[in-house]
Amino acid sequence: MEETKSLRRGEASMDVKDIIKGENLVYSKSSLMTDNVLSYCPGCGHGTVHRIIAEVIEELELQTQTIGIAPVGCSVLAYEFIDIDWLQSAHGRAPAVATGLKRVMPDKYIFTYQGDGDLAAIGTNETIHACNRGEHITIIFINNGIYGMTGGQMAPTTIPGMVSSTSPYGRDVSTMGNPIKISELVAQLPGTWYVTRQAVHKPGNVRKAKKAIRKAFENQALKKGVSLVEVVSNCNSGWKMTPVQANKWMEENMFSFYPLGDIKVEGQLVK
Amino acid sequence: MKKELRLLKGNEAIAEAAIRAGADAYFGYPITPQSEVLEYLMLEKPEERTGMVVLQAESELGAINMVFGAAAAGRRVISSSSSPGISLFQEGISYIAGAELPCVIVNVVRGGPGLGTIQPSQADYFQATKGGGHGDYHLLVLAPAFVQEMADFVPLGFELAFKYRNPVMILTDGLIGQMMEKVELFEQIPRATEFDQDWVATGKTPYRERNVVTSLDLQADQMEKRNHRLQAKYKIMQEEDVRYEEIACGDAEYLMVAYGSSARICQKTVQLAREKGIKAGLLRPITLYPFPTKYLEAMADKVKGILSVEMNAGQMVEDVRLAVDGKIPVEHYGRYGGMVHSPNEVLEALEEKIVKA
Numbered sequence: 001m002e003e004t005k006s007l008r009r010g011e012a013s014m015d016v017k018d019i020i021k022g023e024n025l026v027y028s029k030s031s032l033m034t035d036n037v038l039s040y041c042p043g044c045g046h047g048t049v050h051r052i053i054a055e056v057i058e059e060l061e062l063q064t065q066t067i068g069i070a071p072v073g074c075s076v077l078a079y080e081f082i083d084i085d086w087l088q089s090a091h092g093r094a095p096a097v098a099t100g101l102k103r104v105m106p107d108k109y110i111f112t113y114q115g116d117g118d119l120a121a122i123g124t125n126e127t128i129h130a131c132n133r134g135e136h137i138t139i140i141f142i143n144n145g146i147y148g149m150t151g152g153q154m155a156p157t158t159i160p161g162m163v164s165s166t167s168p169y170g171r172d173v174s175t176m177g178n179p180i181k182i183s184e185l186v187a188q189l190p191g192t193w194y195v196t197r198q199a200v201h202k203p204g205n206v207r208k209a210k211k212a213i214r215k216a217f218e219n220q221a222l223k224k225g226v227s228l229v230e231v232v233s234n235c236n237s238g239w240k241m242t243p244v245q246a247n248k249w250m251e252e253n254m255f256s257f258y259p260l261g262d263i264k265v266e267g268q269l270v271k
Numbered sequence: 272m273k274k275e276l277r278l279l280k281g282n283e284a285i286a287e288a289a290i291r292a293g294a295d296a297y298f299g300y301p302i303t304p305q306s307e308v309l310e311y312l313m314l315e316k317p318e319e320r321t322g323m324v325v326l327q328a329e330s331e332l333g334a335i336n337m338v339f340g341a342a343a344a345g346r347r348v349i350s351s352s353s354s355p356g357i358s359l360f361q362e363g364i365s366y367i368a369g370a371e372l373p374c375v376i377v378n379v380v381r382g383g384p385g386l387g388t389i390q391p392s393q394a395d396y397f398q399a400t401k402g403g404g405h406g407d408y409h410l411l412v413l414a415p416a417f418v419q420e421m422a423d424f425v426p427l428g429f430e431l432a433f434k435y436r437n438p439v440m441i442l443t444d445g446l447i448g449q450m451m452e453k454v455e456l457f458e459q460i461p462r463a464t465e466f467d468q469d470w471v472a473t474g475k476t477p478y479r480e481r482n483v484v485t486s487l488d489l490q491a492d493q494m495e496k497r498n499h500r501l502q503a504k505y506k507i508m509q510e511e512d513v514r515y516e517e518i519a520c521g522d523a524e525y526l527m528v529a530y531g532s533s534a535r536i537c538q539k540t541v542q543l544a545r546e547k548g549i550k551a552g553l554l555r556p557i558t559l560y561p562f563p564t565k566y567l568e569a570m571a572d573k574v575k576g577i578l579s580v581e582m583n584a585g586q587m588v589e590d591v592r593l594a595v596d597g598k599i600p601v602e603h604y605g606r607y608g609g610m611v612h613s614p615n616e617v618l619e620a621l622e623e624k625i626v627k628a
Contacts (some may be wrong), residue, residue, distance in 0.1 A: 064474045069340075070485075079483045087343050087474035088485035090366050090393070093336040096328070100340025101472075103324045104296050108474055126336070129329035 030054040032063060036080045043243025045233030046075055047128065048200040049142060052210040054082045056217055066109040067101060069094040073115035074148040092123025095130030098137045109220050112137035112209045116157040117147045122183040127186065134191030134225035138216045141228060144235035145254060153238030156180045159257045187264040193266040194219055194227040201247040224267065232258050276458045281421045281447040282307035284454050285351060285377055288425035290317045293460040295346035296324040298337035300356060303389045304434045305379035306446035321462055331356040334362030342372040342486040344473050345466035347429050351377035354395050355386060362437055365404030369486025373432035375425060375440045379448035382609030387458045390609030391445035391532060396586035400560040408496055409442040409505050411512065412559040414530040418452035426460060431512060435504050442559060444582070446611065465522040476597055477513040514557035515566060523552025525625050526570055527592050529580040530556045532611065536582050539614035540621065567594035574599065576625035580617055600628060
């Protein structure tokens with residue numbers, strides 16, 4: 001059958017081989033993304049954020065200068081996917097590990113990659129104090145409102161009423177407490193230079209998120225303090241939804257609680 | 272070369288020795304009775320003297336994870352704390368041991384459990400020598416008995432930590448940490464300038480694969496391999512790095528085993544015992560892990576009984592019993608909870624529990 005090999009364009013037909021040519025190349029996988037099979041669920045935002053980080057490091061030519069800190073959580077194996085030096089830290093401690101690394105190598109580019117349970121619950125202390133000391137590091141914070149790796153338990157970021165395996169009737173803030181907006185919180189601290197909230201569920205958002213992550217890496221050269229990029233992401237497996245449903249649910253429910261956009265730029269809160 | 276003699280507190284000796292040993296970084300959090308380490312370092316401005324980084328962390332959890340980060344860059348990193356703080360270190364120490372990173376950790380032990388007391392104790396022997404955190408691992412444990420050794424064990428600690436890529440603990444106590452003694456200081460050792468060990472995470476170069484400093488192996492067979500590697504290191508430690516001091520052991524009929532502060536007390540007891548005609552000797556383990564097991568095994572054929580004298584309720588005595596394997600009586604004596612035994616109390620215990628038994 002010829003259908004699989006040719007694409008119909010009106011009356012004319014074209015062979016795939018005619019399309020795969022240098023001049024038609026508009027996108028390629030970053031050379032810093034390894035060939036390891038991503039361990040993330042189909043539909044999850046982690047892979048996209050990994051790809052953006054790899055592209056930014058490659059474009060800024062920082063491969064030899066960058067060391068990543070992987071957390072405990074779904075992205076514990078981040079070091080399998082981006083071809084740079086990595087450390088794998090204890091749950092929540094990545095900002096302290098990054099502090100130690102950066103203090104002995106002040107000219108290297110150090111970033112942590114952390115989920116919401118890691119950064120906003122067990123690691124709140126390390127997060128707040130690294131931010132308050134103004135460590136010249138980049139924090140990439142993936143907020144999907146849930147503990148993904150352990151199977152969808154309630155996280156500090158789970159929004160009111162949201163169902164999780166440990167809030168099966170929805171988060172009741174009167175007994176389970178309120179979700180924490182960690183980005184708004186650390187933006188209040190003098191040690192943060194850039195705090196922004198992004199998403200990666202649509203091409204436009206991916207482009208904006210990449211721009212933010214690029215800025216967060218470039219900022220390290222300024223030595224002005226922490227740059228934190230929060231990425232509100234889905235967790236379709238944990239949310240028990242299809243990827244499409246999850247993205248829709250995220251837009252309708254998460255973004256009103258966690259509005260996208262810059263929170264602090266060049267050390268100044270965005271009004 | 273003129274000797275540099277200084278009158279220093281044990282804690283200050285640790286701090287001065289850290290600078291002189293060419294340490295790249297110290298991360299710590301205040302706790303009695305070891306706060307002088309951080310205070311001395313801050314006062315000395317090591318950043319200006321050698322370029323050494325000193326940072327007061329937000330907690331012991333923060334401090335030990337800063338150690339993890341800097342150690343992963345191949346740097347000489349040191350931290351210190353005291354018992355409750357060392358308990359908080361344990362998570363990080365387990366990760367450091369699992370990721371096979373070198374570092375030196377000082378525990379200026381105080382009485383426990385819980386918040387305990389600020390007086391000296393040896394109650395953290397189990398925690399220091401058996402692992403302390405989760406998983407099958409050991410620290411190499413050095414036990415100084417003098418302020419001089421507080422200084423000397425810092426460069427020795429770095430040497431051993433890098434030899435084995437394993438955390439080294441200097442296990443001391445509030446007594447040695449707080450007492451002042453004359454110290455002959457070693458000359459400044461320059462900080463390393465190259466960090467090109469094949470395991471460091473300093474930025475991937477085109478000439479090597481990426482380095483990942485991790486304690487994680489999702490596949491159990493891989494994790495077993497990592498554990499085999501650790502166990503192989505501990506075996507070499509047992510063969511090459513057991514350190515101890517014998518005091519009047521040659522003709523001894525009765526042996527005391529004591530380390531650190533307790534060994535100094537027992538040294539006086541040896542004298543008192545011999546004045547009474549009791550042929551007592553003292554073994555002072557300097558490495559608590561690896562433990563002088565073979566030495567004690569041999570001594571079991573030479574002496575009539577052993578008294579393990581510790582400022583705790585009986586911890587090292589278990590290792591002594593394992594070494595002796597039931598051949599001769601082994602008993603424990605010690606004051607604890609922050610109390611310190613006197614040479615006479617030890618002599619009385621030696622006579623009651625060993626000589627007359």
